[in-house]
Amino acid sequence: MDRPQLPLNALRAFEVASRHLNLTRAAVELCVTQAALSHQIRGLEERLGVTLFRRVPRGLVLTEEGIMLAPVLTRIFDEMSGTLDRFSTGHYHETINLGVVNSFAAEWLIPRIPDFQRLHPSIDLRVHTNNNRVDLAGEGLDLAIRFGDGSWHGVAATRLMRGAMMVVCSPGLADRLRNVEDLLSMPLLRSYRANEWERWFAIHGLPAPQLRGPVFDTSLAIAEMAARSHGAGLVPVALFSSWIESGRLVRPFEALLTAGDYWLTRLHANPESTGQGAFREWLASSFGTEA
Amino acid sequence: MDRPQLPLNALRAFEVASRHLNLTRAAVELCVTQAALSHQIRGLEERLGVTLFRRVPRGLVLTEEGIMLAPVLTRIFDEMSGTLDRFSTGHYHETINLGVVNSFAAEWLIPRIPDFQRLHPSIDLRVHTNNNRVDLAGEGLDLAIRFGDGSWHGVAATRLMRGAMMVVCSPGLADRLRNVEDLLSMPLLRSYRANEWERWFAIHGLPAPQLRGPVFDTSLAIAEMAARSHGAGLVPVALFSSWIESGRLVRPFEALLTAGDYWLTRLHANPESTGQGAFREWLASSFGTEA
DNA sequence: TTCGGCCATGAGATAATCTAATCTCGCTTC
DNA sequence: GAAGCGAGATTAGATTATCTCATGGCCGAA
Numbered sequence A, B: 001m002d003r004p005q006l007p008l009n010a011l012r013a014f015e016v017a018s019r020h021l022n023l024t025r026a027a028v029e030l031c032v033t034q035a036a037l038s039h040q041i042r043g044l045e046e047r048l049g050v051t052l053f054r055r056v057p058r059g060l061v062l063t064e065e066g067i068m069l070a071p072v073l074t075r076i077f078d079e080m081s082g083t084l085d086r087f088s089t090g091h092y093h094e095t096i097n098l099g100v101v102n103s104f105a106a107e108w109l110i111p112r113i114p115d116f117q118r119l120h121p122s123i124d125l126r127v128h129t130n131n132n133r134v135d136l137a138g139e140g141l142d143l144a145i146r147f148g149d150g151s152w153h154g155v156a157a158t159r160l161m162r163g164a165m166m167v168v169c170s171p172g173l174a175d176r177l178r179n180v181e182d183l184l185s186m187p188l189l190r191s192y193r194a195n196e197w198e199r200w201f202a203i204h205g206l207p208a209p210q211l212r213g214p215v216f217d218t219s220l221a222i223a224e225m226a227a228r229s230h231g232a233g234l235v236p237v238a239l240f241s242s243w244i245e246s247g248r249l250v251r252p253f254e255a256l257l258t259a260g261d262y263w264l265t266r267l268h269a270n271p272e273s274t275g276q277g278a279f280r281e282w283l284a285s286s287f288g289t290e291a
Numbered sequence C: 001t002t003c004g005g006c007c008a009t010g011a012g013a014t015a016a017t018c019t020a021a022t023c024t025c026g027c028t029t030c
Numbered sequence D: 001g002a003a004g005c006g007a008g009a010t011t012a013g014a015t016t017a018t019c020t021c022a023t024g025g026c027c028g029a030a
Helices: A010-022 A023-028 A034-048 A064-085 A101-121 A182-183 A195-203 A220-228 A236-245 A274-290 B007-021 B023-030 B034-048 B062-084 B102-119 B180-185 B194-203 B217-229 B238-245 B274-290
Strands: A055-056 A057-060 A094-102 A125-130 A143-148 A155-162 A165-169 A235-236 A261-267 B053-056 B061-062 B093-100 B123-130 B143-148 B156-164 B165-168 B233-236 B261-267
Touching: A010 A023, A010 A034, A010 B007, A010 B062, A010 B165, A023 A057, A023 B053, A055 A274, A057 A064, A057 B062, A064 B062, A064 B274, A094 A101, A094 A182, A094 A274, A094 B261, A101 A125, A101 A143, A101 A236, A125 A274, A125 B093, A125 B165, A155 A236, A155 A274, A165 A195, A165 A236, A195 A235, A195 B165, A220 A235, A236 B156, A261 A274, B007 B023, B007 B034, B023 B034, B023 B102, B023 B261, B093 B102, B093 B180, B093 B274, B102 B143, B102 B217, B102 B274, B123 B274, B156 B274, B165 B194, B217 B238, B233 B238, B261 B274
Parallel strands: A094 A125, A094 A143, B093 B123, B093 B143
Antiparallel strands: A055 A057, A143 A261, A155 A261, A155 B156, A165 A235, B053 B061, B143 B261, B156 B261, B165 B233
C-alpha cells in the first residue's frame, strides 16, 4: 500500500482499541469520544475489506485478522513513540544499555569506545560489565556482548569474533616448558568453564590433569595471574595477543582450543533501534578492518 | 510520546520528503501540493523542537537529527505498508520464502510442516531446499535454516539445534567394526566440509585417514549411501536418530564430533515480520517439546 | 422488567489539512 | 549584471477528514 493511502489515524485508533478491547476506554486514551473511534474503525475495516473486531454484547473481540494486525501496530507505534522521545531535549540522543563480559570490555571494547563516541556523539553507551552470566531482560539491558556458542533462548545473536583460546604464561615460567607434559608441573589457572584444560590436553592425546586452586570468572584475572607467574592459563587469542606482543605474556604452544565465540545478543522481543543498529555495524566494521 | 500526540501525518510527510530531499517531488508522491508538505514539516519541526532539514538553495539536506529519524520512519512505514498489503485478498495471508539445507528439510522440517500449517493457516510457507550454500539477499529468501557456527555477515542468527555428528553405517558393515581403526578398512563417505573425518579420528588420537571417493553436498546422500553399505558416514545425530531406531543405520561408536549447529538466519536489513516471528517461535517450541 | 454497559449511526460542528497565489532566495546563464 | 529558473516559505481561504452530540439498539445482570 502506497504512502498516501496509509490510513494512519485509523490504524492508531485500531491499535489502541485492540489493547483495550473496549471503545469507551480506548477513547479515553486517545482523548476523543467513543463515537469517533467507532467511525475510524469502521472506516478502516471498509478500507481493508476485512473485519477486525467481532462485536459481542459486552465489548470487542479480535478476529483472526485483527490478531495478525494488532501486535504489529503496537510494536510500530511503540517504536515511533520511543524514537520521537529521543528528541525531547531539542536534539537526538539515545541511550544503549550494554552488558559486556569483563575480558572483552577491558581488552577490546573500552579502548575503542572513544572511536564510537566520535562517530555517534548522539548515542549514549552505558557499559555494564559482568562475568558472562547475563540476563538481558532481568537486568534491563538492551544488548549484551558475551562469550559462548550462540545458543541462548529468545535471543538474536550476531557473531563478533572467534574465541579460540591459547595457553599463556609469564616469560619466566615459559623457560620451564619444553613440551606439553611440562605444563603439569605448574598450576593450571581455572575458569568456571569446567573442562577447558581437559579438552586442551585431549588435543595432544593426554589425559585430563588434576586441577586445584581458585576458579576465576574472567579471562582477565587468569591473564593477570599468568603474567605474575602464578601458573599457566587459557585465554582468548583475539583479546590477549597484545599482551604477547608487549612481552607481558608468552605463548609456549601453538595449539588452539575452540571453546566458543564472542557474540552481540539482543532479545527477539525488543526490535533493534537505530542506535543499536549503528552500534552493531560499528562493531562489525571494527572487526572487518582488523582482519 | 503518547499515542494521541503522535503527529502521524507529519511524520509520513517527513519520511517521503527525506527520501526525495525535494518537497516538490515528495508532494507528487503524496498526491498533495508542495505547500502542504512545507506546512507539515514546519509543524513537525516545531512540535519536536528540532530542525530536521537544512534548506539550501537547490533543495533540502537532512540535519543530524533528520538523519537519525528518517531511516526509522522509512522502515516503519514500509512495515506498515507491507502488513496492510497482506489483507488485500480480504483476509490475512503472508508468504515466507524459506531456504533450508536439504538434510534438515527432509528429516525434520517437511514432516512437521502440517503442524505449522494447522497452527498458522494464514501463513504460506515456501520451502526452497539447498546445499547450505545460501545467499539470502541474492535468492530473495526471507529466512534460511542452515548448518554452521553462526558466523554469517549481516545476519541475525537463532540457534535451532545442536549439530553434533555421529558415525553411521549399515548393519551389515557394522559387524566388521570392532574398534575405530577398523573404519579405515571401508570407504569413508565425504562431505564438502573437508576435515570432518580428520577431526573425528583426532578425538581418538589417530592420524588423518586418506580419503577417496565422491564428495556429497548433503548429509542425506551420505546417510543413503551408508544405509546401502557403501561405507561409513558422519551425519548429524539430531536428524538421523530415527534411522538408527528403525534399524536402517547403525551407530557403531559413541564418540560425537561437534562440527556446527542448525540456525535460523535472517538479514539484519529486513526486520522480522509477524509471520516470521510466529515461525521462529514455532521452531523454538518444537525443539523445546522434544528435548 | 428495567437498568447499565456497550457499540452503531447520522447530522452537524470543528479543526486539521490542503490549495492557490504569491514571495523570497540564490544559483545559472547569457 | 540582469533575467530566468528552481527551490522552499508564506498567507488567506477552501476543503476535508475527523470529531461531537444525541440517540438508538442490543444484550446480560439485577
